[in-house]
Amino acid sequence: LFTRQMPGDRFREQTDPVLQLEKINVNFDGFQALTDLSLNISVGELRCIIGPNGAGKTTLMDVITGKTRPQSGRAIYDQSTDLTTLDPIAIARQGIGRKFQKPTVFEALTVEENLELALKNDKSVWGALRARLSGEQRDRIDEVLALLRLGNERARRAGLLSHGQKQFLEIGMLLVQEPHLLLLDEPAAGMTDAET
Ligand SMILES: Nc1ncnc2c1ncn2[C@@H]1O[C@H](COP(=O)(O)OP(=O)(O)OP(=O)(O)O)[C@@H](O)[C@H]1O
Ligand SMILES: [Mg+2]
Incomplete structure (x- = not known):
């Protein structure tokens, strides 16, 4: 997995971290999907994460949103909360929004x-x-x-x-x-x- 800083990211050095992933490990029945993944994202920052199919991009989002619990590591949000201790609803209430790969709008409504x-x-x-x-x-x-x-x-x-x-x-x-x-x-x- 690689992360890329985007142009226009000029506040990066001056702002506090909104998310700090520390040595996240995810293992699915013996298959290691994420290994010691550490990553900091600052307030106001746009970060793109790229990697081939199966690299672990969706798994990373599942960890941040509480859908998957890592075997080890912490995901510190706003320098205070460890997201790996919360359930998905509590995490959404903390102001973390997620768009899934397939659009999930209510088709019968305007x-x-x-x-x-x-x-x-x-x-x-x-x-x-x-x-x-x-x-x-x-x-x-x-x-x-x-x-x-x-x-x-x-x-x-x-x-x-x-x-x-x-x-x-x-x-x-x-x-x-x-x-x-x-x-x-x-x-x-x-x-x-x-x-x-
Ligand atoms: N619930 C699960 N049980 C077992 N293996 C899983 C599970 N979820 C993901 N994996 C495996 O973990 C690896 C990472 O998958 P993930 O979906 O995070 O990759 P990705 O980078 O999002 O790939 P893509 O570009 O195809 O969306 C893959 O090998 C996948 O098969
Ligand atoms: Mg994916």
Whole structure:
């Protein structure tokens, strides 16, 4: 696994770490998927992790989000919490958002409804759709729709979007929640060059 610093990463040296992975080891029934993986990510930093199929990229995200528990090592978030001691729901509540490789939007709902649900994800689907949004939340949805160029699609059913637009929408569902740390697994998979 290699990590790459991206251009424009100018705050890297000045900011505190948001995530510190220390000697993470993951073993699946004798198969060593991650070996002594250490990695620091700073506030405001964009980091890309590249590696061939099976290198352990998804496993790394599974460790950070609590889906996989490492055999050893620590994942210190915001210099205080060890994520390896928490379950996935508690980790999501700490402001860590994750986009999976395959888009998982609600296809029968409109683009806008998907974003509304993401903002009110502590309620049941129908309860959340009935709950009123604050003006601030409305503004946030408008902002994200403009950012992802989905403004003209807001009333469209998500199932009718192109694959790339579904990926954008799923990223939008994370952005409206204003995550502190955002993990994207293969965000450009299946996208056109322009969409990427
Ligand atoms: N739950 C599991 N049980 C057993 N082996 C697993 C499990 N999850 C992942 N692996 C193995 O661990 C290795 C790393 O897999 P992982 O999915 O993290 O790779 P990746 O870098 O995300 O690959 P890709 O580019 O194909 O998405 C692979 O050899 C995979 O088969
Ligand atoms: Mg993967």
